[in-house]
Amino acid sequence: MAAAVDLAERRARALIGRVERRSLGVVRAAEAAEFARAAGETSPRLVDPDDAGFVVHPMYVVSLLRGAPGPGDEELRPDGMYRDEVPGTDGLDVGLMAGGQDVRWLAGVRPGDRIEVRRTLTAVERKGRGTGFLLLTVEKTYGTAERGALAEVTERFIVR
Template sequence: MAEVCARAARLRGRAERVRLGEVTVRDLCRYAIAVGDDEYAAAARAAAAAGRPVVAPPMFLTSILSWQDGPPEGELRPDGLGAQESPCTEGLPVRQVHGGQAVRLLAAVAAGMTIHAERSLTGADRKRGRAGDFVVLGLRTEYFDGSGTPLAVSDESVIVLGDADEA
């Protein structure tokens, strides 16, 4: 766990801004169907066919773990995450679980918008529990449209678990 904290100290406060891409009606419908909102998907397709704007479900942006195709299965970590979703832990014998998320929705997202995200590590707290040491990483992701208008902010925690002697 000491190595996770050392890596976090080097990354803390450093923001990485990436262009995620353009939101499509197909993306929104896939998300809606995945969360069981078939009615939204049908209404979105009808709105798009009629030339009306299609506004995303509120949690769409913050629910997407990765906007890339994803790594091949052989490149996934033992906990199922890709390297991009695993800050401070590459090559370490640890696993991660999501600890929680607080989301602020600032503006509507619609199909056709180009989305950018800025992600930063906000903290790393080493703790001790019954099963041993663990680290709680704080992550912030801010989402913007192509003109820089803030859309949403997500503050989340990731719990890094492992054997203190190994990490």
């Protein structure tokens, strides 16, 4: 594992500052409502697209990793994560864990919004003793061409 973590560190450091963009498709009210129900919400304004006051749950957009129809098997790691979700780790036998997330909402997401995410790896830190682990920091901005940024997210990933 130590060699894999070392390789992941070299790969990740080479990616620092590189901006990636991905279309996440159009926000569909029915899918946003299903997300809210799965999150335990019961308010009609979050779970009923026919409700006059319907709004998209704030966490829905930051939960999106891909647009419909979702991933093919070739896009996933054996542990179920996307192969490219944690920079520098594709194809390596490393353990991955979420290391925290900070979200700043700038505007509400609306049904019909065509969402694009911009992602940049901003930091790679070696932590712990011995081989230790990596802490990768990724900045994401979710937005639309028409309305600009909707949410800014800082995510951290632990690589062991």
